[in-house]
Amino acid sequence: MKKGGYTMKAETLRTLLQHAVFVGVVLGLWEWGARTGAIDPSFMGSPLGIIGFTVENLGNARLWGDLGYTLLAVFSSFFIGSAAAVATGLAFVTWPRLEAFCEPYIAAMNVLPRIALVPLFILWFGLGVGSKIALGVSLTFFIVLSTTVAGIRGVSQDHVTLTRTLGASSRQMFFWVTLPGAVPVLFSGLRLGLIYALLGVVGAEVIASERGLGQQLAYLGSTFNVNGVWSLLFDLALIGVLIMKLMNWIERRLLHWQ
Amino acid sequence: MIEARQIDLSFDGVHLVLQGVDLHVRTGEFVALAGPSGCGKTTLLNLCAGLVPLPVGQQLQVAGQPPALGSHSVAYMLARDSLFPWLSALDNAAFGLKVRGMAVQEARERAAAMLKRVGLGGFEHKLPKALSHGMRQRVALARTFAMPSPLLLMDEPFGALDAQTKLQLQDLLLQLCQEGERTVLFVTHDLSEAVALADRVVVMSSRPGRIVADVAVPLPRPRSIRALQTSEDFHHTYTQVWKHLEEGWVHHEG
Numbered sequence: 001m002k003k004g005g006y007t008m009k010a011e012t013l014r015t016l017l018q019h020a021v022f023v024g025v026v027l028g029l030w031e032w033g034a035r036t037g038a039i040d041p042s043f044m045g046s047p048l049g050i051i052g053f054t055v056e057n058l059g060n061a062r063l064w065g066d067l068g069y070t071l072l073a074v075f076s077s078f079f080i081g082s083a084a085a086v087a088t089g090l091a092f093v094t095w096p097r098l099e100a101f102c103e104p105y106i107a108a109m110n111v112l113p114r115i116a117l118v119p120l121f122i123l124w125f126g127l128g129v130g131s132k133i134a135l136g137v138s139l140t141f142f143i144v145l146s147t148t149v150a151g152i153r154g155v156s157q158d159h160v161t162l163t164r165t166l167g168a169s170s171r172q173m174f175f176w177v178t179l180p181g182a183v184p185v186l187f188s189g190l191r192l193g194l195i196y197a198l199l200g201v202v203g204a205e206v207i208a209s210e211r212g213l214g215q216q217l218a219y220l221g222s223t224f225n226v227n228g229v230w231s232l233l234f235d236l237a238l239i240g241v242l243i244m245k246l247m248n249w250i251e252r253r254l255l256h257w258q
Numbered sequence: 259m260i261e262a263r264q265i266d267l268s269f270d271g272v273h274l275v276l277q278g279v280d281l282h283v284r285t286g287e288f289v290a291l292a293g294p295s296g297c298g299k300t301t302l303l304n305l306c307a308g309l310v311p312l313p314v315g316q317q318l319q320v321a322g323q324p325p326a327l328g329s330h331s332v333a334y335m336l337a338r339d340s341l342f343p344w345l346s347a348l349d350n351a352a353f354g355l356k357v358r359g360m361a362v363q364e365a366r367e368r369a370a371a372m373l374k375r376v377g378l379g380g381f382e383h384k385l386p387k388a389l390s391h392g393m394r395q396r397v398a399l400a401r402t403f404a405m406p407s408p409l410l411l412m413d414e415p416f417g418a419l420d421a422q423t424k425l426q427l428q429d430l431l432l433q434l435c436q437e438g439e440r441t442v443l444f445v446t447h448d449l450s451e452a453v454a455l456a457d458r459v460v461v462m463s464s465r466p467g468r469i470v471a472d473v474a475v476p477l478p479r480p481r482s483i484r485a486l487q488t489s490e491d492f493h494h495t496y497t498q499v500w501k502h503l504e505e506g507w508v509h510h511e512g
Contacts, residue, residue, distance in 0.1 A: 156340070158336050158338055158340035159340055159342060161309065161334075161336065161340075162334065162336060162340050163357065164309065164327055164328075165307050165308070165309065165327060165328070165332070165333075165334035166328060166334075166353075166354050166357040166358060167327055167328015167329070167330075167357070167358065168328070168357045172357055176353075176357070177342070180342070180344045181342075257343050257344040257345075257385050257386075257387065258343070258387070
């Protein structure tokens, strides 16, 4: 075990070192290019410029306000979209005729590029957080809906048969068998749904917004502050990674039995 | 305990799955239902459990009542262990009792005692993923026997196990049945299992499933699977059941 643990640690260190060398070489070449004029820093920025902007921006209250605004919209759209999707999924499984009736409308809405709805959402909900949540919900809803239906339909028939022979009530069947049985598939949908919510909210903020990281990104881009754009892109990537880590943490606790 | 008279069953209204099935199982009897794959053994068992609706006009009584899903007189055991992976061995064993309304504490105490009885004392808090196939099937046995139902319907419960584990669990089932007054209808396609466990072996023919023989097993109880291997009566009954099974095939092919 000790040997295995040691090998694992050495392997992890080697991988980290490889990544550090790779990133260091790329950033070094980039900085060298920007300084020598091989790369135009007004279009590509420079690593030191990005780091400088990031450090300065970290002390800027506007960044934290925009971050809070964006996260509020992301989590609101995730919870609203997921709750609506799970409820609709349950209704579809309970009444298959309802699903058959809604199927063409769901399919048509699902293939529609949702970003194209932003003008309508702005008309309906204004430039504030409402239109951002609406776009986030429209993206989250469909992905969580499909996994809810798949999750419930995928519940082990042996479990259902056994529970039926015991004379379980509908409530027992749902809470003791269907729901826990569907959670693994449902969770994969929720994980994607949260990422889609981030994508939708930031996308809507870039198009038109009063606040938010997406709006800041659009502003920096329009003022040719390329280092600022890169800095915010890294911030968004970091937020995405942290969201995935959060979901992994919840999954490990919720699905420890897998 | 089970009274079936001239049961005919068809799912599509054209092809018969069961034809003129008469089955009588007395209280305390262990009856094995044997026959080729697809002959309707499980369908007959599912009729008794209420999983397959009984066609109008057909006469079937289970514990003095028409078959009904959820009857407390019946405990059903499937071919696979069907343990819930998110529940511990203890909660899996207590599942049937809890569904049927027993207080949680009482159900867990009863389940813990049954887990100990099937040789899984100390494994109460293990999840199914941490158990071997044989251990999982022991938990399923504990779940079935924890319920005080007088009639057990078992659908090839050891069919998916390796030979050695199967023999161990057959022995365990014999002991569990000997300890309480249970009536068992046991579906299997394994003739030696049928003869070793049952008081009678009912042989069915290929589809449409008909009962072609009802063979009494003249082996005394208590039994031990190992001792049966050298029993002449065991081998004689096995040959007899095999002959009837062959006749069922010949009749079907003819």
